[in-house]
Amino acid sequence: MSDSVSDDGDCTDGRTAMTEAEVDALVRGICFKTGPPRTVGVEVEWLIHDLADPRGAIPPGRLRTAYEALRNVPLDSALTVEPGGQLELSSRPARSLTQCVDSVSADLATVRAALAPQGLALSGIGTEPWHTPRRYLREPRYNAMETYLDRTGPAGRAMMCASASVQVCLDAGYEEPGPLGLGRRWWLAHHLGAVLVAAFANSPLLGAEPTGWRSTRQLLWTQIGPDRAGGPDLARAPRDAWSRLVLDAPVMCVRRDSGPWDVPESLTFREWLRTGAPTRADLDYHISTLFPPVRPRGHLELRMIDAQPGEDGWIVPLAVTTALFDDPEAAERAYRAVKPLAERAHSPAPHNPLWLTAAREGLADPELHDAALTCFALALDALPRLGAAPAVLDAVSAYHDRYIRPGRCPADDLLDSLYGEEIPR
Secondary structure, three states, X not given: OOOOOOOOOOOOXXXXXXXXXXXXXXXXXXXXXXXXXXXXXXXXXXXXXXXXXXXXXXXXXXXXXXXXXXXXXXXXXXXXXXOOOOEEEEOOOEOOHHXXXXXXXXXXXXXXXXXXXXXXXXXXXXXXXXXXXXXXXXXXXXXXXXXXXXXXXXXXXXXXHHEOEEEEEEEOOEOOOOOOEHHHHHHHHHHHHHHHHHHOOOEOEEOOEEOOOOEHHHHHHHHHOHXXXXXXXXXXXXXXXXXHHHHHXXXXXXXXXXXXXXXXXXOEHHHHXXXXXXXXXXXXXXXXXXXXXXXXXXXXXEEEEEXXXXXOOOHHXXXXXXXXXXXXXXXXXXXXXXXXXXXXXXXXXXXXXXHHXXXXXXXXXXXXXXXXXXXXXXXHHHHHHHOOOHHHHHHHHHHHHHHHOOOOOHHHHHHHOOOOOXXXX
């Protein structure tokens, strides 16, 4: 939620009013950059818990002191603070899965070492399990976001302040058809995405109560609504679908140099273009406030995976997703494995029956379980071809045996330990 669209490929001044045609051209150009899939990245978000009292809320002053200590810590990744005080590390684009894993692992070790003297730890859970959402950052952007999201109920505040994820970033792919082509990767992301939701669901609690969903984080996104957190129409070509979604999505807020930002009622970006004078900077900001499960940002950002337990739990979804997208054989076979699921995805994700079932039931759904079994086998076969380290293969294999084979997910462990004293990290 702290990111923005790249300015690469600019064709207008950031302060000059734009036309619909210019917006359409920019969205097509900056959001989908095709070519050979060569890079991979990851954004890992973490909840922060007290080592001595994991269920207690951390006072804002204590968080502020800890984050001040992190300011001068040397990192290769970008470190940001989310509205509720969550920490996010965003890797640079890496030339290989191994490079990405090594770089982020080193940064996480550095961050943990800096937090430990403060008595704080990173917790890989998709939603804050113990206390109610509360906002840490008081900035115009988040004030306006809270005002906007409150119109649809409490889900927005929970998403802002009490959720965490693993976001995998992959190149958009070739312009041409084929298993590594843009069209195929776009389609695969929106169908395999449901399998990833189910396999890595890790947010069954909110406010110390079970919600009835394995991935409450996905539930929150659906409750925010399709205009803000819904995907595009897959019947359209990727660029057509995304440009239409951007233009017809409501404007969350209009920024001001000073004072509160305006939060308009039911003003789409297309309407703003026709009645006002939004600039390129306004377009960039508008796109950064759209939260579909797959967001094109030059590359494809897969946003549907819950934060994972353990110091290295994030590596498994990164490795599995990269293998299924970037190895041509695995990509083709994964496409065939999830194709039968498309019958349950007849409307945009994450509001269709397939995604809702994945979030609610996890791998207890037989079709999703079968697809996950196939996809993990394909990933384990492909990872050596991508040069994955033995430790990565071991982690994926262990996850397969612990969760995928028996049809479980980390959410089941959290539910099992609901009344225990320890939070799986």
